[in-house]
Amino acid sequence: MAHWSNDPGAPNFGPPPQLPASSSTLYDSHSSLGNFLPRESPPNASTSYTASTYNNPTLDWSSMAPPSDQEMGQLGIPSQYPAQFPSFSAPSAAGFTTKLNAPLDNVSMDSISRLNMRITTASSAMSPSGTAPLALDASMGVHAGVARGTTVPLLTLSTAEVSDEEAEEEEEEEEEEYARSTLKQRHPNKPVAVIRQCRKLTESQKTAAKLTTQINKEKNQRVMADVVSVATGRIREANTLAEKHSVPVHRINKLIGNPGIVKQPRRPNAANGLVAQKFDEYNADRPAGSKLKLKDVRERMKLDPECDLKTMSEDKKEELRGMVAQRREIKSVAVRPTNRSAARTAQIKLKNIGRELLEVDEQCGAYNITLFTRGHLDDSVKPCVLASPEAHDFFTDVLKLNVWDVLRLFEQWACTRKKGAPVRDSLGSNRKEIVEAMQAGIGFHTNSNRGKIPMSFKNFEHDIMEKYKLKVVGWPDGLEMKNPSDIGSIDDLRRINRAWKSGQARFMELTSAEKKELAAKIKAREEAGEVATRKRAERSDKGGTHARRTTAAKSAAKRTQVKARRAKQRAESSSSRSDEGEQV
Incomplete structure (x- = not known):
């Protein structure tokens, strides 16, 4: 512990303060900053501690700059106090002592200087000899004041009331801080992903981590040097092959390019569900940084008789599969709890997407x-463009725009569109957007110049599949594919609309095998004499004559109808007048 002395193991705070003999304040030269305060309550416990009350030098907190959390922690102040730091008050000295119990052995001079703590020496402060007042009307640092030998009878806190303007500024700052929302706050109904909590490293662990980082950095440099040499050799080999076979170099590059491995996610199984369940069970009471690894969990499962899948019932296995599927679904849609984690996740995913898009361009053209x-x-996600070089030329040649200007407009629209923008989330708007998306999909695959091709839901197999050889994939699970006008749930319409907008639901051409299967089905139906489409409702005037009439005949029939309607109206009005006369 640092003392007020010239101990080489402690900061040089100068000689210990000398208290007058008449002082009733208990003081321990080997104590902390909080024990400079009086042990008894002041005369006016509800008022603030000032120099005029105790006639002592005052630690003026109102002139301080807001300290950092680390500096507040070093001084023993809880992290929730910095927001009210300038107007900090307490009913008694004991309250100050508990909240400002700062052990000086962990406080560096840099922390004190950064806090801008100043001692305003009152005019009645005692001189170093204690015989006469020392009139010093100046502000000096804590270390400087003590090093000069200034007597510090008592350190108190100045908690003068904050003005209305300062209070308003604090409220505005709090409102601005609250307005800085995160993705989690803007989507309260969505699940939130869990951020991994890591334990704090010791000094030895930090040193080992730095050493490992340096070793890995040097290793990566050596690997990259070898990769560059191999890549250079491949370029020479490609040029040699191109000259040997008289083919373009880009064709050789496409042929020898290493294709990326694309894997589909495995179906949920009971083994994965059991591992996930036991992982949560074994690590439930363990603090962050000391949780069991997957390898340790599997070793424990070998000794647990409940983890034997051979003796497990099918109902239990099905429950575990459902748990895995649910966890995967939640993980796929869970929002990141902070803006920083969202930006980091976006950076990693976009890096993978960019690599795969580059492979699509290089390998598939x-x-x-x-x-x-x-x-x-x-949000902290950085806007970016991932494109083939030819796509940039498309923007400049056809659209007459720079792709980066389009990106700026895209960002501007995304950040301002919710302010006063019309809300298009009704039953009618969702139905309209779904129909337009489906018609656009049919038109794209058929290259139709005859306008929009109507979508048929009741006779989809005959009107769409058999005629245009198209099928719908990615329709939301659990929803029947039918006319949006027949769907009355806004949530179901939103799911369908979002699926078509995101590309999950789309039209695809039938494969060769599906076309053969469809042709065989049509042939079997025709041989059986079955009707392919549903029968339309019969007309009400079925069986009558429907000769085509000329324009003159139509006009004559219309005049006849008008005359009959007017005669009927006159008859009704005359009958109503006669009834009124009889009543009178």
Whole structure:
């Protein structure tokens, strides 16, 4: 512990303060800053501690700059006090002592200087000899004041009332802080992903981590040097092969390119569900940083008789599969709890997407372009463009726009569209957007110049599949594919609309095998004499003559109908007048 002395193991705070003999304050030179305060309650416990009350030097907190959390922690002040720091008050000295119990052995001079703590020496302060007042009307640092030998009879806190303007400024700052929302706050109904909590490293662990980082950095540099040499050799080999076979170099590059491995996610199984369940069970009471690893969990499961899948019932296995499927679904849609984690997740995923899009361009010759931007003004996701070089030329040659200007407009629209923008989330708007998306999909695959091709839901197999050889994939699970006008749930319409907008639901051409199967089905139906489409409702005037009439005949029939209607109206009005006359 640091003492008020010249102990080489402690900060040099100068000689210990000298108290007058008449002082009733208990003081311990080997204590903390909080024990400079009086042990008894002041005369006016509800008022603030000032120099005029005790006639002592005052630690003026009102002139301080807001300290950091680390500095507040070093001084023993809880982290929730910095917001009310300038107007800090307490009913008694004991309250100050408990809240400002600052052990000086952990306080560095840099922390004290950064806190801008100043001692305003009152005019009645005692001189170093204690015989006469020392008139010093100046502000000096804590260390400087003590090092000069200034007597510090008592350190008190100045908690003068804050003005209305300062209070309003604090309220505005709090409102601004509250307005800085996160993705989690803007989506309260969505599940929230869990951020991994890591334990704090010791000094030895930090040193070992730095050493490991340096070793890995040097290793990566050596690996990259070898990779560059191998890549250079591949370029030479590609040029040699191109000259040998008289083919373009880009064709050789496509042929020898290493394709990326694309895997589908495995179906949920009971083994994965059991591991996930036991992982949560074994680590339930363990603090962050000391949780069991997957390898340790599997070793424990070998000794647990409940983890034997051979003796497990089918109902239990099905329950575990459902748990895995549910966890996967929640993980896929869970929002990140903070803006920083959201930005980091976006950075990692976009890096993987960019690599795969580049492979699609190089290996398949498919041009692509993707624009990414943040969806809210407070988000930290950086806008970016992932595109083939030819896609940039498309923007400049055809659209007469720069792709980066389009990205800026995209970001501006995304950050401001919710302010005063019309809400298009009704039953009618969702139905309209679904129908338009489906008609656009049919038109894209058929290259139709005859206008919009109507979508048929009742006779989809005959009117769409048999005629245009198209099928719908990605329709939301649990929902029947029928006319949106027949769907009355806004939630179901939102799911369908979102699926079509995101590309999950789309039209696809039938494969060769599906076309053969469809042709065989049509042939069997025709041989059986079955009707392919549903019969339409019969007309009410079925069986009558429907000769085509000329324009003159139509006009004559219309005049006859008008005359008959007017005669009927006159008859009704005359009958009503006669009834009124009889009543009179």
